[in-house]
Amino acid sequence: MIYDVIVVGGSYAGVSAAMQLARARRSVLVIDAGQRRNRFAATSHGFLGQDGNSPDAIADQARRQLLAYPSVTWRGASAVAAEKQADVISIATSDGLTFNARRLILASGVTDELPDIPGLAERWGRQVFHCPYCHGYEVGKGNIGVLASSPLAIHQALMLPDWGPTTLFLNGAFQPDAEQSEKLAQRGVSLEQEQVVSIGGERLEVTLASGRVITLAGLFVQPRTHLNNPLIKQLGLAVESGPLGNFLTVDQMRETSVAGVFACGDAAVAAGNVAIAVGDGARTGGAAHQSLIFR
Template structure:
């Protein structure tokens, strides 16, 4: 979208209308900047019934938090919202052009990438349908509600040591190595010191709420399970624009500076797409910083 003089129609395009994108948008519309949000409508935590650990919103359904955020930013007259998927972005002079799946094109001086990540889950029968319900990735988000019960950690590799050593603060932990990871002597000692039991038999499937059936026929019942997903940036725009990436323990994420600006000037990134791990509170904080960073870039130039 351009005006009759061919200049950018927006000060900023925010790709992704979830928590990080909403927080970034709020800073910009309150600075009376023209902002377009392009949102495909798929939040990463859409499977979870409640969200925890976000001050002032603890225990609320994630969809309700996002809906409230959208209502709040839509109260500002400089906001435009398109329910559409951004599929292509390119630099055009001192602006950026973004094309959507519906064939529309929009132009802005700055971009904020907040489209999140896709979780690649361990290939265990019964896990995917329990993701966000009785199988989790973040102890801070879901550990307290397990009421100090039995907790299983489904190993995917050495990164699962982190889960296994953290989770005893929330319950009685069993590390299910599942042929994905074999702790060495030092690691076994660290696990034992934290009271973690190690189960080496392979997992056949997950049934009921959080019952793990092992290949030897045993059934282990847990209050909840934790595992680490492999994450992938959900949108092709960062790669198209040439943004630099860093490699984290769960997958690649966009490299940013302290203002959340990427390696491409005037392109910012926030939320799960630009950090190794996250939750709603982190996403909102990152988004607020990205919005402020984009506003500073708009004010003080792109030179």
């Protein structure tokens, strides 16, 4: 069998893309390894109709709704190899099978690399975050920290005072220039020069090199992101350098540098947000469908 489209990645962007194709009565195979980027978060926010629900509940509901369409097949596995010959794309999976399709959508996301500070990773998605729009409201106007890992921390630090009193922990990552310092002062952001040595406590306690402890309601960081899908190199897809990591190059129709291969979600958009991923998936699914008709 040759599917119309294979979607690699069954998180929010991938399911959204597959939904558009299913509703166009196209045959779709979704290959999913079950590693959503936001699996560490207790709740998800900012997505209409699902605000405050758990990521698991949102994903499970989306999958059930998708699989109600008879033209959709779901495969719980990893996509480990890809080959394109003429107009057919072959995908091999971790369970030893090979599937063919006329189009491929990569919605496999990215992997986050957090600063190497004891106690930080254990609180990722629960007390430590990257998206103010996703989690800023829940800190309840409490004290907020921004842990700098690059000069991009300035962007978070200037935004977050809208959600609560903000301290920028420079942590040796960079030193604000005069203009940046003025803008931070105008926003009421406090600067902390001491090195952060650990994160702990039920109330999120930041311990500094001197032993001083600052208690926060939430801490925001700028993780590096990595494209770990092996299919990207195997297919020779072009990538672009973003401020925090590489992402796939796509055109206005969400097609990559290889004809017939599309991409959506965090792998193709330099932003991590459920609502954005769902919208990008819908756009990509529609584009892939139209490519089956108009070329």
